[in-house]
Amino acid sequence: xxxxxxxxxxxxxxxxxxxxxxxxxxxxxxxxGGSEANVGASLAFWGNDVYHLTAFPDQEIGWAASAxxxxxxxxxxxVKYYPGRMGIYFLxxxxxxxxxxxxxxxxxxxxxxxxxxxxxxxxxFADADWFHWSGISPAISKESATLTLKALQExxxxxxxxxxxxxxxxxxxxxxKKPHEVMPELMELTQVMIAGKRDFxxxxxxxxxxxxxxxxxxxxxxxxxxxxxxxxxxxxxxxxNTLIGDLISADEWFTSKSYDLTHIVDRxxxxxxxxxxxxxxLLYLAPQDSINFAVAAGAIKHSVPxxxxxxxxxxxxxxxxxxxxxxxxx
Numbered sequence: 001x002x003x004x005x006x007x008x009x010x011x012x013x014x015x016x017x018x019x020x021x022x023x024x025x026x027x028x029x030x031x032x033g034g035s036e037a038n039v040g041a042s043l044a045f046w047g048n049d050v051y052h053l054t055a056f057p058d059q060e061i062g063w064a065a066s067a068x069x070x071x072x073x074x075x076x077x078x079v080k081y082y083p084g085r086m087g088i089y090f091l092x093x094x095x096x097x098x099x100x101x102x103x104x105x106x107x108x109x110x111x112x113x114x115x116x117x118x119x120x121x122x123x124x125f126a127d128a129d130w131f132h133w134s135g136i137s138p139a140i141s142k143e144s145a146t147l148t149l150k151a152l153q154e155x156x157x158x159x160x161x162x163x164x165x166x167x168x169x170x171x172x173x174x175x176x177k178k179p180h181e182v183m184p185e186l187m188e189l190t191q192v193m194i195a196g197k198r199d200f201x202x203x204x205x206x207x208x209x210x211x212x213x214x215x216x217x218x219x220x221x222x223x224x225x226x227x228x229x230x231x232x233x234x235x236x237x238x239x240x241n242t243l244i245g246d247l248i249s250a251d252e253w254f255t256s257k258s259y260d261l262t263h264i265v266d267r268x269x270x271x272x273x274x275x276x277x278x279x280x281x282l283l284y285l286a287p288q289d290s291i292n293f294a295v296a297a298g299a300i301k302h303s304v305p306x307x308x309x310x311x312x313x314x315x316x317x318x319x320x321x322x323x324x325x326x327x328x329x330x
Contacts, residue, residue: 002283004043005160006074007053007151008036008137009111009144010065011087013268013307019095022103028090032068033307035134035167038269040258041308042276042297043075048283053124055080055114055149062086062110072308078124084110091268094238096199096247096271104171116147121154122155130279131155134165135203138182139172145182152189163192163282165275166199180205191226192282193218219250229278229291230330231271231298239264245274245295247287254288255269266305273309274298277316289320296320 013033016025037052044050050072054228056062058081065086094100106112122146125131131151138145155162164186173179181227183203187193200214201207207216211230219225227249232243244258277297296319301309 001047001049003049003051003127004040004130004132004279005053005124005128005151005155006040006132006146008034008134009087009106009140010034010037010052010054010056010069011089011108011109012061012065013089013091015093019093022090022101031306032065033269034130034274035136035165037069037072037074038272038307038309039132039165039276039279040074041072041166041310042068042273043280046276046308046313048074048280051075051078051124053078053116053119053147055082055110057084057086057110059081065098078116078119080114080306082110082114084108085115087111093266096237096239099238106140106210107139109143109176113143114147115143116150123257124151125154125158125160128158128160130156130277130283131160131162132279133162133186134162134275135167135179135183136169136172137198138171138186139179141175142177144250145175145177149186149189152186156189159291161192161276162190163194163279164190165271166193166195166203167271168195168199168202170202177188178205179203188222188224190222191224192229192278193225193227194229194271194278196230209268215248227282229288229293229294231274233267236268241267243299245279245291245298247291247294249287252287254275254291254330259295259299259301264302268304269307269309270298270301270309272300276309278290279311293317 011032014028040050044270090103092101199209231245245256247254277294281293
């Protein structure tokens, strides 16, 4: 059993039932989710000790969010509670040729104002085996960017391996800083980066000819970098995608098999399931097995409603080797 620490905002997710549109629905389904907590939930379900760093409003919605983390197996020992509001996002599920749509309402949330100054970092990282962050947190506010950097510095000081899903989202960077003014310092402290050419271009304010060009630059610029990982998704429609993944070191390249994903149930959280699978793999498996496990976990999440992948290790391994696909298990 490994101790894993994740950091990030958890939001209230409101979705019209099924594939209804925002302007036709009379009700909303309620979930809680956030990229890094989604990663942690999968890892907790697979038997790891996962602690999530976040802040919630000190009222019933915040308490409910914290209870949901615990229900997903995540330990909330380091969750903080303050006066303020919960971040919200609205999700309209697409279908066929209609794309899914997300609307954020997270400005000035409790997490956006959380700088982590009252965290005991010795306790947070005591006996920790991994720390995971994403590019969403430093994009939210000056305070959350400072918090992410502080967590990475504390992890490095204690020799804790780190992974970061760079996850560039242009509409989040609204607090006066550009990604290239913040992200390089965080990337320097990260051993495993989940990113593609677009993420690297935005985070470094550079244009790369192709991924191979970006890969060479990254391993030269960041000496602590051990692996880059990415997925390649072909969207035939909102309901039909093809998915494959890569795990790349400075001198080796590992590729998973391709999955044809038809009749997608929920695409939200699939990248987080991939990240969780990658961390699980790198903690317990060889590199080729790690990328196989990661992409299989991401593929399964397409069949699960909500933000979080909850499935057993055996289910993922069965998909990797092609067993029991679509069968009734008796």
